[in-house]
Amino acid sequence: xxxxxxxxxxxxxxxxxxxxxxxxxxxxxxxxxxxxxxxxxxxxxxxxxxxxxxxxxxxxxxxxxxxxxxx
Numbered sequence: 001x002x003x004x005x006x007x008x009x010x011x012x013x014x015x016x017x018x019x020x021x022x023x024x025x026x027x028x029x030x031x032x033x034x035x036x037x038x039x040x041x042x043x044x045x046x047x048x049x050x051x052x053x054x055x056x057x058x059x060x061x062x063x064x065x066x067x068x069x070x071x
Contacts, residue, residue, distance in 0.1 A: 001034055001035075001038055002034055002037045002038045002041055003034075004030065004033060004034055004037065008033075008037075009030070012029075012030070012033060013026065013030075016029055032069075035056075036053075036056050039052075039055075039056050039059060040052055040056075043055065057070050
């Protein structure tokens with residue numbers, strides 16, 4: 001699985017803190033970010049593009065992931 005680059009991870013962690021995401025839940029957010037970045041890498045789609053996020057969610061749905069996991 002892809003490693004989150006430091007220049008992405010640090011602002012992401014700051015955003016989680018700013019949104020008051022509990023520390024115990026943050027590793028799960030980071031896991032899903034890794035899944036998304038891996039998906040983009042495998043499918044050659046631009047990271048952060050709204051269409052790539054839509055494609056990622058469709059992929060999750062097709063793999064049987066629950067709505068809360070897609071959210």
